[in-house]
Amino acid sequence: MxxxxxxxxxxxxxxxxxxxxxxxxxxSFEKLSSGSRINSAKDDAAGLQIADRLTTQIIGLQQGTxxxxxxxxxxxxxxxxxxxxxxxxxxxxxxxxxxxxxxxxTDDREALSQEFIKLLDVNNDIADRTAFGTxxxxxxxxxxxxxxIQSGAQSGEQDTxxxxxxxxxxxxxxxxxxxxxxxxxxxxxDSTNVNTFGTIGKLVAAYVATGNAATFSAAFTAVIGxxxxxxxxxxxxxxxxxxxxxPTSIVMNVSALTATLQNEALNSVDFIxxxxxxxxGGISLFDATLIASTIGDLSALSGDELNALHAFATDALxxxxxxxxxxxxxxxxxxxxxxNGLASTIRSNAAGIVNVSDxxxxxxxxxxxxxxxxxxxxxxxxxxxTSILSQANQLPQAALSLLGN
Numbered sequence: 001m002x003x004x005x006x007x008x009x010x011x012x013x014x015x016x017x018x019x020x021x022x023x024x025x026x027x028s029f030e031k032l033s034s035g036s037r038i039n040s041a042k043d044d045a046a047g048l049q050i051a052d053r054l055t056t057q058i059i060g061l062q063q064g065t066x067x068x069x070x071x072x073x074x075x076x077x078x079x080x081x082x083x084x085x086x087x088x089x090x091x092x093x094x095x096x097x098x099x100x101x102x103x104x105x106t107d108d109r110e111a112l113s114q115e116f117i118k119l120l121d122v123n124n125d126i127a128d129r130t131a132f133g134t135x136x137x138x139x140x141x142x143x144x145x146x147x148x149i150q151s152g153a154q155s156g157e158q159d160t161x162x163x164x165x166x167x168x169x170x171x172x173x174x175x176x177x178x179x180x181x182x183x184x185x186x187x188x189x190d191s192t193n194v195n196t197f198g199t200i201g202k203l204v205a206a207y208v209a210t211g212n213a214a215t216f217s218a219a220f221t222a223v224i225g226x227x228x229x230x231x232x233x234x235x236x237x238x239x240x241x242x243x244x245x246x247p248t249s250i251v252m253n254v255s256a257l258t259a260t261l262q263n264e265a266l267n268s269v270d271f272i273x274x275x276x277x278x279x280x281g282g283i284s285l286f287d288a289t290l291i292a293s294t295i296g297d298l299s300a301l302s303g304d305e306l307n308a309l310h311a312f313a314t315d316a317l318x319x320x321x322x323x324x325x326x327x328x329x330x331x332x333x334x335x336x337x338x339x340n341g342l343a344s345t346i347r348s349n350a351a352g353i354v355n356v357s358d359x360x361x362x363x364x365x366x367x368x369x370x371x372x373x374x375x376x377x378x379x380x381x382x383x384x385x386t387s388i389l390s391q392a393n394q395l396p397q398a399a400l401s402l403l404g405n
């Protein structure tokens with residue numbers, strides 16, 4: 001075997017092996033100290049790319065869950081407000097039933113009407129004031145399509161919370177949607193077709209029955225809050241079901257509804273004569289069978305006929321209150337269904353986060369059992385390499401023995 005001084009191949013091999021094992025140990029130290037198997041792209045380029053996609057999914061699911069919780073919060077705020085609206089409507093219906101007695105005095109009816117009108121105003125106030133932060137969620141600012149909630153991690157994964165407009169006019173608009181047809185435009189309502197307009201038509205007729213207007217058009221303007229002529233000009237073809245879509249120009253008149261409760265048919269005998277003389281369509285406005293056309297003197301209505309008129313007005317208000325309760329209940333039921341849907345989405349997101357995190361963990365997390373075993377092996381090799389390198393460095397010293405002392 002040749003003996004060299006300038007080139008110590010054994011030492012070079014020892015240095016190479018020591019460098020390699022030190023590099024492996026440094027990698028083990030990095031993995032064990034960070035807990036991550038992939039600390040840079042050189043550790044596992046493909047694994048890093050997959051892990052980043054999984055991280056994107058996890059972050060998206062976490063934010064989607066927070067968004068869904070916001071959606072549930074919106075629905076809960078809206079439903080809480082609607083619960084109070086329902087309580088008020090139930091009380092208003094109770095007042096209408098109480099007002100159905102013709103034994104009440106004028107003062108009694110005044111007391112009933114004061115509470116009735118206050119509750120109507122309070123319901124409108126609740127709809128106007130209910131908000132999520134600064135965003136109104138129960139008046140005309142609430143989008144008809146609902147509030148979109150990005151509840152998933154990917155595009156196209158949205159849910160909706162539909163709070164809706166709960167102001168009086170909008171509620172009556174939804175009542176009309178359920179009760180009328182597309183042919184029933186508001187400008188076309190008159191004494192001959194009022195029955196085809198459902199609850200809205202009954203309320204106009206009840207306003208007439210309790211002697212609050214001298215003509216049908218006056219009753220219409222009082223209840224709807226806009227003249228038929230203006231509706232025909234400004235909102236051509238507007239249907240009863242469109243009431244809630246024109247909050248700035250069309251409003252169900254709170255005072256008109258209250259006047260129907262406050263007055264009774266006894267006060268309308270003289271008005272009926274005037275109404276007939278004005279060509280308003282006569283008693284057929286209410287019911288052709290209610291007061292026969294054979295009655296010659298309208299001021300000579302019998303007690304039974306007056307009772308029937310009073311009952312009609314009471315029934316109209318009762319139907320209106322019942323219909324409003326139904327509309328609010330529909331709104332609350334929809335909110336309940338949407339809350340359950342969002343809650344299910346949250347549970348699904350939570351399961352997804354767990355499973356995707358588990359998948360990412362298998363790719364990126366350090367296996368401490370394996371890595372500590374690898375580190376121990378490399379430490380032993382490092383010690384051996386250091387010892388061998390020390391010995392290899394001594395090989396050129398052998399050349400001195402050839403040169404003598």
